Amino acid sequence: MHAAATDAPSAALRTLLRSVGQIVLQPNAFTGACLLAAWCVAVPRLACAALMGAVAANVSAMLAGYHDDDTRAGLHGFNGALAGLAAFSFIRDAATATAVAILAATATAWLAGPWSRWLRARGLGCLSSPCLIVTWCWLPMITSGAQPVSPASLHPSGFAQWSGGVLASFAQTGFASGALAGSLVLTGIAAASRRQALSALGGATLASTAHLLLGATPHSFDTGLLGFNGVLTALALVDSGVVPMLGGVAVSIVLQAAAARFGWPAMTAPFVLATWCVQWLRHRGTRGAAADESVECAESAQPVTTPVTRRN
Known part of the structure; x- marks a missing residue:
């Protein structure tokens, strides 16, 4: 009895931490703990916002009857966490931000089910698109041209400035800033997969360099x-191969630059769209190969007819 009572809170905590870890595409509780530590270092209220959103989304997923395995992996909670982070990043008033965070996180959970099924049928992943859709719905109601609130940055020189900017890209995956916060996020990714951490570093460096140019x-x-869209795109496409991953990062750079040019609050949309482009191309290529294979099998299954020579 005591063991069962102890296991339930522990499982709930791991689910909550995995929901946070899924922000950087890692279903890992330690990764989630590193992200929470990063928010506490950068902007402590973001940690509360992420937990609030993740809890609301996970509860909504349970009420909607979604698969328990997906919920335990954090797949239903991370968009809620992102929705909470967006609310507290764009809205200064704490009471308003709290109300919007809970409502938006709940909406992402109810949207994620049918939306992910529609995307899956087309070979696409859900990623952070539910958070984007919900946030874009309420964002115009706030002051126009609202931008996330970021702490003032320092301006070191040389290698310190470069490494600090690249590491800060990891913090921005969760609406935070700062090299220390980014280092904690990178540590969490590396704990789950060193290969993915190195790919994310490459994506951050490539994207940051391109945007500066x-x-x-x-x-x-x-x-x-x-660099944060480069980080996420590299993490999403690392298993697709080097060329697709670099191509996806390049597409995310173009999309983010275009959004900045027109003043659109793109957030993680460049990452989502770039990843979808690569996934769609791969899905289309797979379907084409399967169709060619079926045609070959059909042709080989046809009986071989030998021409008959008539003798007169």
Whole structure:
């Protein structure tokens, strides 16, 4: 009896931490703990926002009757955590942010079920698209042109500035900023997979460099705003191969630069769209190969007819 009572809170805590870890595509409780530590270092209220959103989304997923295995893996909670982070990043008033966070997180959970099924039928992953859809619905109601609140960045020089900006990209995956917070996020990813951590570092470096060459401001680099979509795209496509991964990062760079040019609050949309492009191409190629194989099998199954020579 005592063991069962102890296991339930422990399992719930692991589910909650995995929901947070899924923000960087890692169904790992330690990764989630590292993200929470990063928020506590950068902006402590973001840790509360993520936990609030994850809890609301997981409860909604249970009420909706979603698969328990997916919920325990954090797949139903991480969009809720992101929705809570978005609310507390764009809304300064704590009471309003809390209300929006809970409602938005609940909406992401109810949306995720049918939306993910529709995407899966087309070979696409759900990723953070439910959070984007819900956030874009309420964001115009807030002051126009709202931007996430980021702490002021320092301006070290040389290698320190470069490494700090790249590491800050990892913190921005959770709406935070700062090299220390980014280091904690990178540590959490490396604990789950060193290969994915190295790929994410490559994605952050490539994206940051490209945006600087395209004319982005040093402040955006210091706060990690230039590289976080590169981090997420590299993590999502690392198992697809080097060329598809680099291609996806390149697409995310173009999309983020276009969004910045027109002043759109893109958030993680460049990562989602870039990943979908690669997944769609792979899905289309797989279907084409399967169709060709079926045609070959059908042709080989046909009886061989030998022409008959008539003798007169």
